[in-house]
Amino acid sequence: MAQPTHVLAIDQGTTSTRTIAFDAQARPVATAQREFAQHYPQGGWVEHDPEDIWRDTLATLREAIAGSGVAADRFAAMGITNQRETVVVWDRETGAPIHRAIVWQDRRTAQTCADLHAAGHEALVSARTGLLLDPYFSATKVAWILDNVKGARARAEAGDLAFGTIDSFLLWRLTGGKAHATDVTNAGRTLLFDIHAQRWDEDLCALFRVPMAMLPAVHDNSHLFGTTAEGLLDAPIPIAGMAGDQQAALFGQACFEPGMAKSTYGTGCFMLLNTGSEAIASKHRLLTTPAYRLGGRMTYAVEGSIFVAGAAIKWLRDGIGVIDSASDTARLAESVGDDHGVTLVPAFVGLGAPHWDPDARGAIFGLTLDAGKAHITRATLESVAFQTMDLVEAMVADGADDLGAIRVDGGMAANDWLCQFLADILGVEVERPANIETTALGAAFLAGLATGFWADLDALSATWRCSRRFSPAMPAERRARLREGWRAAVAKTRTTARDRAD
Numbered sequence: 001m002a003q004p005t006h007v008l009a010i011d012q013g014t015t016s017t018r019t020i021a022f023d024a025q026a027r028p029v030a031t032a033q034r035e036f037a038q039h040y041p042q043g044g045w046v047e048h049d050p051e052d053i054w055r056d057t058l059a060t061l062r063e064a065i066a067g068s069g070v071a072a073d074r075f076a077a078m079g080i081t082n083q084r085e086t087v088v089v090w091d092r093e094t095g096a097p098i099h100r101a102i103v104w105q106d107r108r109t110a111q112t113c114a115d116l117h118a119a120g121h122e123a124l125v126s127a128r129t130g131l132l133l134d135p136y137f138s139a140t141k142v143a144w145i146l147d148n149v150k151g152a153r154a155r156a157e158a159g160d161l162a163f164g165t166i167d168s169f170l171l172w173r174l175t176g177g178k179a180h181a182t183d184v185t186n187a188g189r190t191l192l193f194d195i196h197a198q199r200w201d202e203d204l205c206a207l208f209r210v211p212m213a214m215l216p217a218v219h220d221n222s223h224l225f226g227t228t229a230e231g232l233l234d235a236p237i238p239i240a241g242m243a244g245d246q247q248a249a250l251f252g253q254a255c256f257e258p259g260m261a262k263s264t265y266g267t268g269c270f271m272l273l274n275t276g277s278e279a280i281a282s283k284h285r286l287l288t289t290p291a292y293r294l295g296g297r298m299t300y301a302v303e304g305s306i307f308v309a310g311a312a313i314k315w316l317r318d319g320i321g322v323i324d325s326a327s328d329t330a331r332l333a334e335s336v337g338d339d340h341g342v343t344l345v346p347a348f349v350g351l352g353a354p355h356w357d358p359d360a361r362g363a364i365f366g367l368t369l370d371a372g373k374a375h376i377t378r379a380t381l382e383s384v385a386f387q388t389m390d391l392v393e394a395m396v397a398d399g400a401d402d403l404g405a406i407r408v409d410g411g412m413a414a415n416d417w418l419c420q421f422l423a424d425i426l427g428v429e430v431e432r433p434a435n436i437e438t439t440a441l442g443a444a445f446l447a448g449l450a451t452g453f454w455a456d457l458d459a460l461s462a463t464w465r466c467s468r469r470f471s472p473a474m475p476a477e478r479r480a481r482l483r484e485g486w487r488a489a490v491a492k493t494r495t496t497a498r499d500r501a502d
């Protein structure tokens, strides 16, 4: 066999699918990317067509291989990383999904979660899964499909249907239906997986009414999951790494030591803090989640999940048309004075951590007649930093040491204005790596480790480079005033949601 020279990573995100080819120095040598359709069948519902996702995955894989100029048999392996929690249920015989994928942002099961909460189930769920009863997670979405597609529940119980998050679905398709598996990080977002015992939990499956016969096998993140089916690519390539995208970003940022944190700004924003071999239960409504498992040894993280970050920028562009492109936002934000007085709370799909309020909806405060698109744009960027601030405060209140620095990545991290405002509001150093595609890199690292392409974590750490560091420069008094303004706006947003519900 030819000596491997490169590794591939598939990054299946909420709004786009991409494949990146990396060389042995972890440099991206070819990228292929496609945006795909979002379906909003009702208010608060969000769906994807799994066939779109599969079509784009295959197309970007072929394109990235061709674009790299590297022969397919020179790739040591590929890794898969994915939007987490999103649910696909498919027929084991035909491989056809029985419903569109229900996306992590979808709120249709809010009432089911409220009922389970009222019945007193949250303590058990949190103790075993590290999560909360929120429609964000997979279990209630799976049950919704089984209850709403005719005959599905009986077929699932008979073992004829398979459930998977996007990673499992892609693995199934890539291997021609040979492998039905996932990894601990994706399993750990379903509400069905005991993150301490590290196995599917019978009680939780019964509580959420998900038949165990439809669940995938769960493996380490660095593991030989399967090999691409004959004829799919010019040569079969092993699939040897898998992780949910936020955990992959933590890995790609080389946050391997307890106390190291990263924050990823894509559609949403997700901040993960490595807590080592200890699963720390949050007292401030953060999540406890598997960070990665290598050689059977689990590393955990504490996570703050924010549902809307880049999605608000997309809304500025596609929803209300105040910008032509995401890259306009920094210039517009700079054009507004510091004391502009506008606050935007982007609770478009409720609020995630640390509030977990599925009924909250977006709001803008402080409008005056001179407020224009620049004010709204600036307030939108600021809201992303303020939400991160809420997460950091919750982590510190949970006993985390004061964070000296956070590593940022994701599409929005390209925005210098945002990175500086983030450093100012958090009062910590913000480090942006040379490669902000850390999600894909993390998946590539996992696949490369499994196949010996990279030797160990030290070899991976050695590839991490900071390209720009943003240091806090805002006077403490101004920071305190802005923080206060944000808290008041969030409180008003939540009161309005409660008033509407009454």
Ligand SMILES: Nc1ncnc2c1ncn2[C@@H]1O[C@H](COP(=O)(O)OP(=O)(O)O)[C@@H](O)[C@H]1O
Residues within 6 Å of the ligand: 013, 014, 015, 016, 265, 266, 267, 268, 309, 310, 311, 312, 313, 314, 326, 327, 328, 329, 330, 410, 411, 412, 414, 415
């Ligand atoms: N310069 C920028 N300023 C602000 N937001 C940006 C910028 N560039 C990209 N974005 C936003 O980042 C998001 C894309 O990031 P990405 O990491 O690709 O997301 P995902 O993986 O969730 O699909 C989009 O929502 C886009 O609006």
Ligand SMILES: O=P(O)(O)OC[C@H](O)CO
Residues within 6 Å of the ligand: 012, 013, 014, 015, 082, 083, 084, 085, 104, 244, 245, 246, 266, 267, 268, 269
């Ligand atoms: O698509 P992203 O990058 O915003 O990530 C989505 C998260 O995995 C949802 O939990």
